[in-house]
Amino acid sequence: MERQKSMEKGLLKKSLSIREREPKFPNEDVFLETGSSRKSTREVTKNTQDNDGECRVTASVFLSTFVAVSGSFCSGCGAGFSSGAQSGITKDLSLSVAEYSMFGSILTFGGLIGAIFSGKVADVLGRKRMMLFCEAFCVTGWLVIALAKDALWLDCGRLLLGIGVGLFSYVIPVYIAEIAPKHVRGSFVFANQLMQNCGIALFFIIGNLVPWRLLAIVGFVPCVLHVFCLFFIPESPRWLAKKGRDEDCRSALQRLRGPDVDISCEANTIRDTLEMSEIDGGSRMAELFQRRYAYPLLIGVGLMFLQQLSGSSGVTYYASSLFQKGGFPSSIGTSVIATIMVPKAMLGTIIVDKLGRRTLLMTSCAAMGLSALLLSVSYGLQSFGILPYLTPIFTCIGVLGHIVTFAMGMGGLPWIIMAEIFPMNVKVSAGTLVTVTNWFFGWIVTYTFNFMLEWNASGMFFIFSMVSAFSIVFVYFLVPETKGRSLEEIQALLSKHVQ
Secondary structure (H helix, E strand, O other): OHHHHHHHHHHHHHHHHHHHOOOOOOOOOHHHHOOOOOOOHHHHHHHHHHHOHHHOOOHHHHHHHHHHHHHHHHHHHHHHHHHHOHHHHHHHOOOOHHHHHHHHHHHHHHHHHHHHHHHHHHHHHOHHHHHHHHHHHHHHHHHHHHHOOOHHHHHHHHHHHHHHHHHHHHHHHHHHHHHOOHHHHHHHHHHHHHHHHHHHHHHHHHOOOOOHHHHHHHHHHHHHHHHHHHHHOOOOHHHHHHOOOHHHHHHHHHHHHOOOOOOHHHHHHHHHHHHHHHHHOOOOHHHHOOHHHHHHHHHHHHHHHHHHHOOHHHHHHOHHHHHHHOOOOHHHHHHHHHHHHHHHHHHHHHHHHHHOHHHHHHHHHHHHHHHHHHHHHHHHHHHHOOOOOHHHHHHHHHHHHHHHHHHHHHOOHHHHHHHHHOOHHHHHHHHHHHHHHHHHHHHHHHHHHHHHHHHHHHHHHHHHHHHHHHHHHHHHHHOOOOOOOOHHHHHHHHHHHHO
């Protein structure tokens, strides 16, 4: 009881320090992140100026982030495979539309399975070992696809690949958010989306040039390389501290921040945050459905729900079908997408910590909505036989615009926000629920996409455009700006809304 009262007093002191601080201090989180209220302002400020390791972006942080997002590259290869391999697989194995829809969508169903266990596995194994665990599924899945002789083996391989990708979708943004300095956290987590787009772009290009079995072998190679590289990066210091491995935590922090940096302030912050989490309660799913977590949960689940119901997964997985239906050469269309989507995602990585999450999200949703509306008009004109020469042009612009603008914002930002808004004591359960939401609705969209395309393509894309319009309203009224804020400041900001 005495320990709990002491922790509550310390939390109150920190809260007062945050409210009363003056803008003259160079580090606005100085009181929050020192983990101690006993230091004088002058001592803390001087220590912050001399040893603010959290503001340094070292080669170790760059390397660790790059290795982590290499798993996203593997995920992108899996997402891009179904578009480039569609004609070859359906021809060689004589698959119907329903069978290929099952093959394409079962990646997201596997992702749903992986998402259900993602938070718990990451908590038990750690972030680094979980990424190794993910690759075990991906490597096996690619081999099964490459050697498949019928639809059943194809689906089994795709399911294994999906489980690995689903696990990746949780652990990669969480790992990067836990190791990156706050002023570049958004850009570094957004690199997750950038590398995923690199994988999609690669398979869009070479999918037009190589047989589908060889394409599966190409997907196998980066997975093996990723396994090798994972042995050269540190574990997340926050996870190590949570497991009581204080010496390992300090060692990992020192490696990330540099050998000449005093990491005691950041180590104290991590320790104090975990102690506060212990006071707040455990990470069981039942703990999540409390009033104080309602607001961040609404944001996380809502963004993932809207991301998938915008039709993003279906457009990416079946881009070739969309081009063919609109009368535009699919090989040219996918090559153009591959050429443009990587620079666009790179631009998003650069500007996410400059423009902010809200602005980029609303811009991305607006452009996706216009692209979906253009596709609705295109297929509508085609169904009525009006201005047939415009359908291929509108189709190309619409598909290209939808995929590219999704990559700029709505593709990666919900994952960044998910990694930022939940406190440590519910991060496992909340992250699991948000990730499951994403993969569940992604599976629904990808499985029904081809059927809806044959039934009423124009109506389908009109629905997608309305979802994107609603997303703008959702972001404007409910999603706070988290750019440049420490994780603790974000928690304080969200708690005010609940109160």
